[in-house]
Amino acid sequence: xxxxxxxxxxxxxxxxxxxxxxxxxxxxxxxxxxxxxxxxxxxxxxxxxxxxxxxxxxxxxxxxxxxxxxxxxxxxxxxxxxxxxxxxxxxxxxxxxxxxxxxxxxxxxxxxxxxxxxxxxxxxxxxxxxxxxxxxxxxxxxxxxxxxxxxxxxxxxxxxxxxxxxxxxxxxxxxxxxxxxxxxxxxxxxxxxxxxxxxxxxxxxxxxxxxxxxxxxxxxxxxxxxxxxxxxxxxxxxxxxxxxxxxxxxxxxxxxxxxxxxxxxxxxxxxxxxxxxxxxxxxxxxxxxxxxxxxxxxxxxxxxxxxxxxxxxxxxxxxxxxxxxxxxxxxxxxxxxxxxxxxxxxxxxxxxxxxxxxxxxxxxxxxxxxxxxxxxxxxxxxxxxxxxxxxxxxxxxxxxxxxxxxxxxxxxxxxxxxxxxxxxxxxxxxxxxxxxxxxxxxxxxxxxxxxxxxxxxxxxxxxxxxxxxxxxxxxxxxxxxxxxxxxxxxxxxxxxxxxxxxxxxxxxxxxxxxxxxxxxxxxxxxxxxxxxxxxxxxxxxxxxxxxxxxxxxxxxxxxxxxxxxxxxxxxxxxxxxxxxxxxxxxxxxxxxxxxxxxxxxxxxxxxxxxxxxxxxxxxxxxxxxxxxxxxxxxxxxxxxxxxxxxxxxxxxxxxxxxxxxxxxxxxxxxxxxxxxxxxxxxxxxxxxxxxxxxxxxxxxxxxxxxxxxxxxxxxxxxxxxxxx
Amino acid sequence: xxxxxxxxxxxxxxxxxxxxxxxxxxxxxxxxxxxxxxxxxxxxxxxxxxxxxxxxxxxxxxxxxxxxxxxxxxxxxxxxxxxxxxxxxxxxxxxxxxxxxxxxxxxxxxxxxxxxxxxxxxxxxxxxxxxxxxxxxxxxxxxxxxxxxxxxxxxxxxxxxxxxxxxxxxxxxxxxxxxxxxxxxxxxxxxxxxxxxxxxxxxxxxxxxxxxxxxxxxxxxxxxxxx
Numbered sequence: 001x002x003x004x005x006x007x008x009x010x011x012x013x014x015x016x017x018x019x020x021x022x023x024x025x026x027x028x029x030x031x032x033x034x035x036x037x038x039x040x041x042x043x044x045x046x047x048x049x050x051x052x053x054x055x056x057x058x059x060x061x062x063x064x065x066x067x068x069x070x071x072x073x074x075x076x077x078x079x080x081x082x083x084x085x086x087x088x089x090x091x092x093x094x095x096x097x098x099x100x101x102x103x104x105x106x107x108x109x110x111x112x113x114x115x116x117x118x119x120x121x122x123x124x125x126x127x128x129x130x131x132x133x134x135x136x137x138x139x140x141x142x143x144x145x146x147x148x149x150x151x152x153x154x155x156x157x158x159x160x161x162x163x164x165x166x167x168x169x170x171x172x173x174x175x176x177x178x179x180x181x182x183x184x185x186x187x188x189x190x191x192x193x194x195x196x197x198x199x200x201x202x203x204x205x206x207x208x209x210x211x212x213x214x215x216x217x218x219x220x221x222x223x224x225x226x227x228x229x230x231x232x233x234x235x236x237x238x239x240x241x242x243x244x245x246x247x248x249x250x251x252x253x254x255x256x257x258x259x260x261x262x263x264x265x266x267x268x269x270x271x272x273x274x275x276x277x278x279x280x281x282x283x284x285x286x287x288x289x290x291x292x293x294x295x296x297x298x299x300x301x302x303x304x305x306x307x308x309x310x311x312x313x314x315x316x317x318x319x320x321x322x323x324x325x326x327x328x329x330x331x332x333x334x335x336x337x338x339x340x341x342x343x344x345x346x347x348x349x350x351x352x353x354x355x356x357x358x359x360x361x362x363x364x365x366x367x368x369x370x371x372x373x374x375x376x377x378x379x380x381x382x383x384x385x386x387x388x389x390x391x392x393x394x395x396x397x398x399x400x401x402x403x404x405x406x407x408x409x410x411x412x413x414x415x416x417x418x419x420x421x422x423x424x425x426x427x428x429x430x431x432x433x434x435x436x437x438x439x440x441x442x443x444x445x446x447x448x449x450x451x452x453x454x455x456x457x458x459x460x461x462x463x464x465x466x467x468x469x470x471x472x473x474x475x476x477x478x479x480x481x482x483x484x485x486x487x488x489x490x491x492x493x494x495x496x497x498x499x500x501x502x503x504x505x506x507x508x509x510x511x512x513x514x515x516x517x518x519x520x521x522x523x524x525x526x527x528x529x530x531x532x533x534x535x536x537x538x539x540x541x542x543x544x545x546x547x548x549x550x551x552x553x554x555x556x557x558x559x560x561x562x563x564x565x566x567x568x569x570x571x572x573x574x575x576x577x578x579x580x581x582x583x584x585x586x587x588x589x590x591x592x593x594x595x596x597x598x599x600x601x602x603x604x605x606x607x608x609x610x611x612x613x614x615x616x617x618x619x620x621x622x623x624x625x626x627x628x629x630x631x632x633x634x635x636x637x638x639x640x641x642x643x644x645x646x647x648x649x650x651x652x653x654x655x656x657x658x659x660x661x662x663x664x665x666x667x668x669x670x671x672x673x674x675x676x677x678x679x680x681x682x683x684x685x686x687x688x689x690x691x692x693x694x695x696x697x698x699x700x701x702x703x704x705x706x707x708x709x710x711x712x713x714x715x716x717x718x719x720x721x722x723x724x
Numbered sequence: 725x726x727x728x729x730x731x732x733x734x735x736x737x738x739x740x741x742x743x744x745x746x747x748x749x750x751x752x753x754x755x756x757x758x759x760x761x762x763x764x765x766x767x768x769x770x771x772x773x774x775x776x777x778x779x780x781x782x783x784x785x786x787x788x789x790x791x792x793x794x795x796x797x798x799x800x801x802x803x804x805x806x807x808x809x810x811x812x813x814x815x816x817x818x819x820x821x822x823x824x825x826x827x828x829x830x831x832x833x834x835x836x837x838x839x840x841x842x843x844x845x846x847x848x849x850x851x852x853x854x855x856x857x858x859x860x861x862x863x864x865x866x867x868x869x870x871x872x873x874x875x876x877x878x879x880x881x882x883x884x885x886x887x888x889x890x891x892x893x894x895x896x897x898x899x900x901x902x903x904x905x906x907x908x909x910x911x912x913x914x915x916x917x918x919x920x921x922x923x924x925x926x927x928x929x930x931x932x933x934x935x936x937x938x939x940x941x942x943x944x945x946x947x948x949x950x951x
């Protein structure tokens with residue numbers, strides 16, 4: 001039985017976990033050790049409720065250079081270069097303090113990528129908030145967008161894409177997921193494993209303060225609720241200038257071959273980076289906290305070990321190279337200190353001026369946390385609310401305008417114009433320029449495309465099918481710009497895994513992710529799990545966010561989503577069987593219910609291949625996947641982007657059994673809206689719908705036929721910015 | 725033509741500017757602690773957030789050793805182009821008139837824009853020729869900044885217009901930041917120092933949507949007498 005006080009519970013450890021720590025140490029932990037265990041045994045660091053599930057994911061592939069377990073995953077892009085990428089959440093900090101929460105979310109994912117030796121070349125964000133008519137949601141959105149811009153713009157990495165959804169279940173617990181993509185010479189990349197007994201451990205970058213203490217355990221691994229204001233001090237403060245110096249400094253050090261290994265300091269600060277480096281290398285590490293440069297002189301050893309001060313990196317350096325490393329840090333005007341040494345003890349030993357203040361076996365600290373099985377149980381039907389916002393008996397034309405103005409569907413220009421999408425001179429397709437961002441990689445003589453997707457509402461309807469759809473949407477977006485998927489990263493944002501319904505959602509979603517990736521042949525090279533995303537009203541929509549990187553041989557042979565030429569034929573390709581289940585329209589009508597059709601992954605994959613080949617061969621004028629709001633919204637988006645109208649007849653969909661409403665506004669995977677030469681479209685097997693013409697959108701759909709002007713469509717679609 | 729592109733800690737677009745310059749000649753980075761500009765024919769002060777710009781954009785960079793050298797280089801008639809943060813630095817250094825304030829929207833804005841070049845009433849002839857050689861009347865160039873609202877007292881603005889010192893204006897209706905009189909860029913009295921908020925280095929390749937930015941570099945090169 002535990003003889004510990006309630007202290008371990010305050011730090012988020014269960015009594016059983018505390019007893020296990022006592023057993024592994026052979027004694028009770030002191031304050032320093034308890035603080036360190038509580039963080040590394042938190043859900044955020046130990047993945048104790050998700051690790052077993054994640055073993056289902058396929059992680060192998062010909063092009064994989066680094067897989068899960070490293071700071072980020074990486075895939076080979078040829079000519080000796082690799083692209084590293086990862087997505088990570090910063091949800092709870094952003095819910096408490098959106099500007100700094102989002103800014104440091106970007107900062108953290110950037111460090112993960114340059115810790116590998118890759119220069120960050122792109123950022124994407126996936127954001128979720130409550131409905132936009134809530135003051136809180138507007139405040140969170142505004143703060144998060146400013147924070148992302150502040151960090152990304154200042155550090156000179158372009159934000160090239162992303163997505164934002166607004167749904168009531170995110171009202172209290174918003175989601176801020178940031179993805180970074182980096183480019184490295186494969187031979188210059190480093191792993192995070194400490195090696196070489198006697199090598200020095202060097203801390204670089206910002207000094208260490210009291211910010212972010214307990215962030216991983218108190219904030220990230222518990223539900224949000226009353227009193228969150230008091231958690232504001234657990235949110236870190238970002239300094240992009242410091243990080244830009246640390247970034248350049250690290251890349252110079254790695255380019256000169258001066259580092260044995262490198263790791264960023266993120267959640268749980270020095271505790272987790274030192275612990276993980278030691279664990280990965282099978283070694284021990286001695287750290288002297290008295291040598292850590294501090295912002296406040298009177299910090300306790302436990303505070304120094306768990307501080308989440310930003311813009312810090314930990315490196316292992318051969319003794320003979322330490323002086324040169326410190327000199328490069330000086331050149332970049334960034335801090336550096338030799339704070340420890342690699343040992344063969346298998347222990348993490350914390351010293352203060354040589355006096356031992358904590359000693360723990362690395363294995364117990366990093367890998368000793370018990371892994372839990374979930375106890376999933378499917379909930380009865382739809383467990384989230386329904387709220388009708390669209391009046392009854394509304395015309396098809398007004399329905400389309402309402403959908404386009406719905407914040408989740410509306411243009412996100414207001415947000416993405418606050419981000420620099422150009423710095424670095426790689427951006428070939430900017431936001432809204434195509435279904436995926438396209439970045440040229442002259443080093444490899446090619447280009448990559450990147451997309452991030454995940455519609456939580458559809459996952460809530462069916463966690464398996466909804467997650468498969470998220471993967472397919474990414475693959476479809478890549479196909480639209482002519483890219484072939486190389487690898488996938490993901491962030492699993494879910495509710496409390498100790499409750500049966502969120503546990504079931506997580507279990508089904510991971511299976512869906514695994515199934516879709518297996519079928520597409522896309523390896524999962526990394527990811528992140530964010531659990532306990534709940535507010536007083538219950539869990540968020542289960543939200544697996546999928547980030548995918550693809551390759552295209554020629555950055556000039558790509559395709560936009562907007563129509564290009566008057567007179568072009570418009571066609572629909574792919575196994576698209578739209579229904580209103582889980583759709584944006586069902587939401588606006590307050591008719592959401594459990595259940596989605598299961599997508600035919602193989603058929604979607606085949607359609608992706610057809611579109612990809614046609615784009616690369618220059619046979620299409622435009623390509624756009626049919627997504628939120630259905631075919632009518634996709635048509636409107638392609639038309640608005642070009643300032644060109646269209647005249648189409650949806651009879652072919654009606655012949656497949658769709659009602660007029662399903663044809664117009666139904667959703668589902670597998671639909672590609674293409675424009676180009678009619679013969680070329682029909683040669684691809686696309687169904688002819690009509691042509692690009694005029695300045696109105698004219699849609700024949702039985703008794704729901706209508707014509708609407710482009711200006712009306714555009715003003716509805718561009719209405720998001722008016723709310724600020 | 726040998727170009728030098730300054731690099732401060734916190735610079736962001738220096739590699740992009742270096743690439744643009746390399747399309748027109750030789751180019752190298754000039755570290756902020758360097759004072760020796762020997763062998764350099766034209767200077768670019770690039771975009772970014774020099775020294776973090778936490779105080780006021782460009783307020784610290786103007787004191788760097790490299791900027792002291794740039795001031796001498798400019799005084800000797802050498803061509804200098806300041807882009808975005810570089811424009812802010814040149815204004816802070818007193819090499820260009822006016823100041824750049826927070827955007828009217830209080831938000832960072834990134835957008836492709838049309839610029840109207842203004843060769844000036846009796847501006848340097850060579851520059852006028854370069855600019856007028858373009859068949860299109862405007863240049864398509866992106867702007868991206870949070871502190872780009874050009875401001876100067878009315879009498880200074882009047883004088884700038886009278887002297888032909890307005891180098892670029894935003895096309896009608898496209899002013900992204902509330903700049904006075906739609907001014908996007910200005911030149912000094914001698915015409916060899918030019919600053920603008922939009923980023924010509926991000927418009928030098930057809931794949932990025934425009935090559936109009938090269939004309940801005942060419943105009944600056946033509947405007948300055950060899951140092």
